[in-house]
Amino acid sequence: FLPSRHRLASMSSRLSLLLVANLAAVAAVWPQVSSISSGETSLLVIPSDDFFQSAATGDLGEIETLQDAYARYASLTFPHPASKVSVPSTDAEVESVSGRRLGHSHAAAHVSTKSIQEVLGGEVKLTGMVIKVEDASEDYPQLDTDESYTLTIDTQHGSNGFITAHTIYGALRALETFSQLIYFDFDTATYHIDPMYGAPLSIHDAPRFPHRGLMIDTARHFLPMKTIEHAIDSMSYAKLNVLHWHLSDSQSFPLQFISRPKLWEGSHSLKERYLQQEVRDVVEYARKRGVRVIPEFDVPGHAASWCTGYPEICPSDSSCKQPLNVARNETFELIDNIVSECVEDDTENNEPMFHDKFFHLGGDEVDTSCWEKDGEISAWLRNHSMQPDDGYSYFVKKAASIVIGHGRRPVQWSEVYDHFKKTLDPSTIVHIWKSVTNVSEVAEDGYNVLVNVGYANGSWYLDNLNRAWDEVYGRDPCRGIREDRSELCQKVLGGHGEMWGETVDASDFDSTVWPRLAAIAEKLWTSKEHTSNATAALSRIQEFRCLLNERGIAAAPVQNSDARTAPPGPGSCFKQRRKRYM
Numbered sequence: 001f002l003p004s005r006h007r008l009a010s011m012s013s014r015l016s017l018l019l020v021a022n023l024a025a026v027a028a029v030w031p032q033v034s035s036i037s038s039g040e041t042s043l044l045v046i047p048s049d050d051f052f053q054s055a056a057t058g059d060l061g062e063i064e065t066l067q068d069a070y071a072r073y074a075s076l077t078f079p080h081p082a083s084k085v086s087v088p089s090t091d092a093e094v095e096s097v098s099g100r101r102l103g104h105s106h107a108a109a110h111v112s113t114k115s116i117q118e119v120l121g122g123e124v125k126l127t128g129m130v131i132k133v134e135d136a137s138e139d140y141p142q143l144d145t146d147e148s149y150t151l152t153i154d155t156q157h158g159s160n161g162f163i164t165a166h167t168i169y170g171a172l173r174a175l176e177t178f179s180q181l182i183y184f185d186f187d188t189a190t191y192h193i194d195p196m197y198g199a200p201l202s203i204h205d206a207p208r209f210p211h212r213g214l215m216i217d218t219a220r221h222f223l224p225m226k227t228i229e230h231a232i233d234s235m236s237y238a239k240l241n242v243l244h245w246h247l248s249d250s251q252s253f254p255l256q257f258i259s260r261p262k263l264w265e266g267s268h269s270l271k272e273r274y275l276q277q278e279v280r281d282v283v284e285y286a287r288k289r290g291v292r293v294i295p296e297f298d299v300p301g302h303a304a305s306w307c308t309g310y311p312e313i314c315p316s317d318s319s320c321k322q323p324l325n326v327a328r329n330e331t332f333e334l335i336d337n338i339v340s341e342c343v344e345d346d347t348e349n350n351e352p353m354f355h356d357k358f359f360h361l362g363g364d365e366v367d368t369s370c371w372e373k374d375g376e377i378s379a380w381l382r383n384h385s386m387q388p389d390d391g392y393s394y395f396v397k398k399a400a401s402i403v404i405g406h407g408r409r410p411v412q413w414s415e416v417y418d419h420f421k422k423t424l425d426p427s428t429i430v431h432i433w434k435s436v437t438n439v440s441e442v443a444e445d446g447y448n449v450l451v452n453v454g455y456a457n458g459s460w461y462l463d464n465l466n467r468a469w470d471e472v473y474g475r476d477p478c479r480g481i482r483e484d485r486s487e488l489c490q491k492v493l494g495g496h497g498e499m500w501g502e503t504v505d506a507s508d509f510d511s512t513v514w515p516r517l518a519a520i521a522e523k524l525w526t527s528k529e530h531t532s533n534a535t536a537a538l539s540r541i542q543e544f545r546c547l548l549n550e551r552g553i554a555a556a557p558v559q560n561s562d563a564r565t566a567p568p569g570p571g572s573c574f575k576q577r578r579k580r581y582m
Helices: 013-020 064-077 113-120 168-181 225-237 276-287 329-343 369-373 375-383 388-405 414-423 439-444 469-473 483-491 509-513 516-525 534-550
Strands: 035-037 042-045 052-054 123-126 128-135 149-153 160-167 182-185 190-193 201-205 211-217 242-248 292-297 358-362 409-413 429-432 448-451 492-499
Touching (some): 052 064, 064 128, 168 182, 168 225, 211 516, 225 276, 292 329, 358 388, 369 375, 375 388, 388 409, 388 414, 429 439, 439 483, 469 516, 516 534
Parallel strands (some): 052 128, 242 292, 292 358, 409 429, 429 448
Antiparallel strands (some): 035 201, 149 160, 149 201, 182 190
């Protein structure tokens, strides 16, 4: 993935002298783009209040999502106060003005005439990026949303660069790429395109997989809305596009339901709850960053918290609250109420909480022995000529049919497929977390797949704290697909990094998730061919980790022996190393 011109020696000597001492701060795009070509001309970038602007859209009008993104990326791309410079025709014409940072008030950044002239030698000014999208729809992104884009900077056509994309969400990915191409020279207080690249510059990019996510668990530990928004921000920096929200589990049920007001009696406390409008707000916050939000309510296991408000849907034995009571219609009526309030228009707000076409139903780790101990449930099973595993099948299929009835696709964990194989509805998405699940078999049976195998070599479970980033990077999403059936990889939609919350709350969220989630993000965005060498990726992920830190994301050092460990001592972010202990 090296550009056609990749040596500093090919740049003007004066610019080279200015940059050699600062190579540690040179940007490196993460995840890698699909293709890039680069010319010889170095580029000086001149920030302005309207640096990012939309091309004339005719009848399309102003696109609010993009306008919000332009303001956000102005701050991300140009975080430091810069000197305002113009190319002088004579030494006397050097413009000396106060510095500024877009949208902020900063002290002036004064730069000498000599240093400005040194920077401008051999460089061309880039004064803006013009963004054009073919489809201005601001509808919520879905699995099939096109995120491809092109980014071009051609010195033969004025001082603007250009971004073109099919959708606004492709344009968002392009803005992130551009922000990572920018380098700030502190000596001269000026911005430049990364000196590895020059004009004419051309990038063509698109994701390998359409579904690239992070799962958060707000049942084991409650996460404040500010933490969730912060997580969404961080995801967009790595071009991740799915927040899988594990909302309830045995420990707590924190979400408000109007038709079932006692459900959130299962919350950790009266202060650790989510209002429905707060959920709508965070889903919209995610949409503006190109992130889908998929809810998960794990049934019939992992649901003991439901029993606090509605004990009648649980086994009667107080020591055995789950799995939920398969024998009672009330259990499925409650599930239907939950799904309905999540995905159907609300009479007051006229919009659902969740807009995604996927709905996660869990279905894992179901211990049916509780049903055998319960007189009512065991009698129901006998009357229907069922063994406990038959009851499990009945439950997960009935729950899936409820979701399908509301126009959504059910997502269910490995065990559901492992138990019931091709008897599942064809629209079911199998979410594989167990290494024993045969990925080829799932795909051959026609089911779509999400992957994040945990507790194994290359685990994508972020709570597996002893899994190093390069081990995570070594797992290909299509691992397990038979070599003679490589076309089955098309059934793999993508995957997630899973942040199970037993030991994670707002205090250690960032350092648990990052930078290992970045390894997953690149495996899901970039081709297999260009993500096969962790050693080659090391310097880029180290720089990306430092970029996350600069943006307020408390990502841990890349080469920690255990995730979320502090740096071993003083030193540069770009040179942090940690000895691995066996």
